[in-house]
Amino acid sequence: MFQPLDPLLHSELRLSIMSLLISAEEAEFPYIKEQTGATAGNLSVQVDKLSAAGYIEVEKTFKGKRPCTICRITPAGLKAFEDYVEALKSYLKV
């Protein structure tokens, strides 16, 4: 009847992050923060969760002298997102 919704993606902020990364293929932490309106703390936690699940990869580098955290979606993340969208349809179709 209803397909289960991946709890990792069924979260407003994490879904926003994934959505951004699908469009952008690469995004810096401050950019994601600005686009989502999240606090840095919340964003940091959610980025960690997505990264721990292998849905995104996080590269810690430098931009000049300042630290710079770059996020990218992984193939597993893309697949999970697509599956999530499919699952959602089982709830939305009338």
Add this chain to the structure above:
Amino acid sequence: MFQPLDPLLHSELRLSIMSLLISAEEAEFPYIKEQTGATAGNLSVQVDKLSAAGYIEVEKTFKGKRPCTICRITPAGLKAFEDYVEALKSYLKV
């Protein structure tokens, strides 16, 4: 950028309930329980929340001698559901 997701609807079980009621216009508690696979306790709590928000109406009646709880979606609930679906699109469109 991203439209906020009504937290009342952004819940797997509550979304299932709403989805069922949109298709059915009326459903009994045990039927919803069976269709969603939820425990009675969980379902009872979530039905209360939807009812408190005015998204569904709950009629407590009898079927023969046994109690019977009937749920129906309200116009406000239908509107909220439609808004939720609209909001979701801002995350899903690539």
Add this chain to the structure above:
DNA sequence: ATAATTTGGTTTATATTATAAACTTATTTA
């Protein structure tokens, strides 16, 4: 007849999750 089971739930306790506040370290700017 009465004990056990089932039905149809509700209440309450617990586990999980989301979120922000507080903190850290380094870098600019005043």
Add this chain to the structure above:
DNA sequence: TAAATAAGTTTATAATATAAACCAAATTAT
């Protein structure tokens, strides 16, 4: 060189989901 800003992380708290425990009435079994 002191204050402010940038870029995060860690930790504490608030909110939420979920199931376990419970209750009352009806049905079935002994």
